[in-house]
Amino acid sequence: MIACAGVHKSFGERRVLDAVDASVRPGCVVGLIGPNGAGKSTLLRVLAGELTPDAGTVTLDGVPLKQLRVRELALARALLPQSVELAFDFTVRELVLLGRSAHSPVETKACAEVVQSCLEVVGLERRANDLATSLSGGERQRAHLARVLAQIGLGKTGRYLVLDEPVSSQDPAWQLRLLEILRGVARRGAGVVMVLHDVNLAARSCDELVLMHEGRVAHRGVPSEALEPARLREVFDVEASVDADPASPSAPRVSFRLSEQNPLSARTGA
Amino acid sequence: MATAHRASLRLALAVLVAALVAASVVAVLVGPTSISIWHVLAIALDPWGTGLAADIPASERVIVWSLRMPRAALCALVGAALGAGGAASQGLFRNPLADPGLVGVSAGATLGAAACIVVAGPLLATTGPWLRALALPIGAFLAGAATTVLVVRLGGQAGRAATATVLLAGIAVNAFAGAVVGVLSHVASDAELRSFTFWTLGGMTSATWTKVALTAPFVGASLALLLGRARELDVYALGELDARVTGVDVVSLRRAVIVALALGVGAAVAAAGLVGFVGLVIPHVVRLWIGPRHAGLVPASAVAGAALLVASDAVARTALAPAELPVGLITAAIGAPFFLHLLRRQVRSP
Numbered sequence: 001m002i003a004c005a006g007v008h009k010s011f012g013e014r015r016v017l018d019a020v021d022a023s024v025r026p027g028c029v030v031g032l033i034g035p036n037g038a039g040k041s042t043l044l045r046v047l048a049g050e051l052t053p054d055a056g057t058v059t060l061d062g063v064p065l066k067q068l069r070v071r072e073l074a075l076a077r078a079l080l081p082q083s084v085e086l087a088f089d090f091t092v093r094e095l096v097l098l099g100r101s102a103h104s105p106v107e108t109k110a111c112a113e114v115v116q117s118c119l120e121v122v123g124l125e126r127r128a129n130d131l132a133t134s135l136s137g138g139e140r141q142r143a144h145l146a147r148v149l150a151q152i153g154l155g156k157t158g159r160y161l162v163l164d165e166p167v168s169s170q171d172p173a174w175q176l177r178l179l180e181i182l183r184g185v186a187r188r189g190a191g192v193v194m195v196l197h198d199v200n201l202a203a204r205s206c207d208e209l210v211l212m213h214e215g216r217v218a219h220r221g222v223p224s225e226a227l228e229p230a231r232l233r234e235v236f237d238v239e240a241s242v243d244a245d246p247a248s249p250s251a252p253r254v255s256f257r258l259s260e261q262n263p264l265s266a267r268t269g270a
Numbered sequence: 271m272a273t274a275h276r277a278s279l280r281l282a283l284a285v286l287v288a289a290l291v292a293a294s295v296v297a298v299l300v301g302p303t304s305i306s307i308w309h310v311l312a313i314a315l316d317p318w319g320t321g322l323a324a325d326i327p328a329s330e331r332v333i334v335w336s337l338r339m340p341r342a343a344l345c346a347l348v349g350a351a352l353g354a355g356g357a358a359s360q361g362l363f364r365n366p367l368a369d370p371g372l373v374g375v376s377a378g379a380t381l382g383a384a385a386c387i388v389v390a391g392p393l394l395a396t397t398g399p400w401l402r403a404l405a406l407p408i409g410a411f412l413a414g415a416a417t418t419v420l421v422v423r424l425g426g427q428a429g430r431a432a433t434a435t436v437l438l439a440g441i442a443v444n445a446f447a448g449a450v451v452g453v454l455s456h457v458a459s460d461a462e463l464r465s466f467t468f469w470t471l472g473g474m475t476s477a478t479w480t481k482v483a484l485t486a487p488f489v490g491a492s493l494a495l496l497l498g499r500a501r502e503l504d505v506y507a508l509g510e511l512d513a514r515v516t517g518v519d520v521v522s523l524r525r526a527v528i529v530a531l532a533l534g535v536g537a538a539v540a541a542a543g544l545v546g547f548v549g550l551v552i553p554h555v556v557r558l559w560i561g562p563r564h565a566g567l568v569p570a571s572a573v574a575g576a577a578l579l580v581a582s583d584a585v586a587r588t589a590l591a592p593a594e595l596p597v598g599l600i601t602a603a604i605g606a607p608f609f610l611h612l613l614r615r616q617v618r619s620p
Contacts, residue, residue, distance in 0.1 A: 074515065084509070
């Protein structure tokens, strides 16, 4: 389990995380949702050990993250940020292979097999020998997802995936496919925690939602409990109603509706 | 359009090694005195007790064994250090236009050489010939290493943009070293200035087996260090933060690469002066040929750099024979136009 307790984090004067508790268990998919600037990405980076909190603890199976070596941590969890730079002309296969570097100093046959499976999972096996720079935005996001999947061996027990908006550049079909893949990764025993902007996608694909608001956890729980109209209204500052998702009856479906007037149309009227 | 057309590493290495062997054979054969290939072979094999060189004139033996062969060997070592060092510094700065000199090693070595010629020169004149010959390379090497350490210290140890800070510190230290060199040039005598100018253009005129033996361990250590870190250097292309998340101890990697540069490039500059553009152009071309992975890029750049420098030196010795051009002129004459070509391409592509 990756868990954080009582985490505070400020950037300069601005307090971004305030007494935050969160955790992800093996076999579980956790979604972080909330409005812009709620602290979701910061919490994600804290859980991945990339960012050290000002106060509070972050542990991996009970061991504080800061006690782990860079390589030990890389073998246990992989982080996919919203955007990643890539210098030089690596091919898609070489890019995915970068995810295996913590496993052995040289490329082994096992490495190549894992890389091949990850490429197939994200539907890029035919682009394997193309330059990563030639991919479209959505394909590039999938290539990097394949890289972090390779890093955790496609999700073995006790491994964790930490993802910041992993489907933001995908078309509807690939959004659903990738989320299904991530559920599969969890079924294999890994823990998945991700920021998702689309509340309905989160409701459908996550076992637990962490609703963030102004640096605090407004609610933690199963989607049907977390997505209450009154709570959503307060957190997202917008009218919300909830019914059953026809595509996935066990999941709630949220509809948002603006209550205020469009400032532009108000101006034209004046 | 998108598929990467790449030569296999094995093929590329085979071609490059063949080129190095060919360049070395040519380099040992050509020169103002023409010596037949059989005599050259006999002389080259003589130390193994073949006895073939017994009836070859002593003058030919001296030319081949004591002049041309150590010279080719030193060229190969210097070229290998610059090629591999260039590949590693481009990996470290994540920029295909980076040069190993960015970490200050070349500027420091230049300052060391200037100090040896101008300040220590008069003192050394009173000592033995052996010390006189080696004081300059040793001084240049130590100054290059010291400058690199200074740049890394000034650039800080960790933090988000540590590599960028190292780069900026390198620029500042380079400028400062240049200023001190300027002052030393100003107070130098005409003869000292001439000998310093020749050093800065790069040259192999003073190649001896002793110099080869002194340079080889440093170049070897540098190559070994870089090859051991090849896979981590690949991951570094993701940027410092993401490389760290992927399992690379970036502080240790950065330190290792810079130590390797101080050893390899420092020894190369100390032995041969400033040989421009090998460290910039060779890795860039090799990367286009075999791809960016450092496990192949570093050794292939080393062999390609060696071959280029051995060949360039052969040209430098024979183009205006009996006069000799500094080898740095040849490599810069090839390298500068090529660099501009790369720069234009880089500007055009997004």
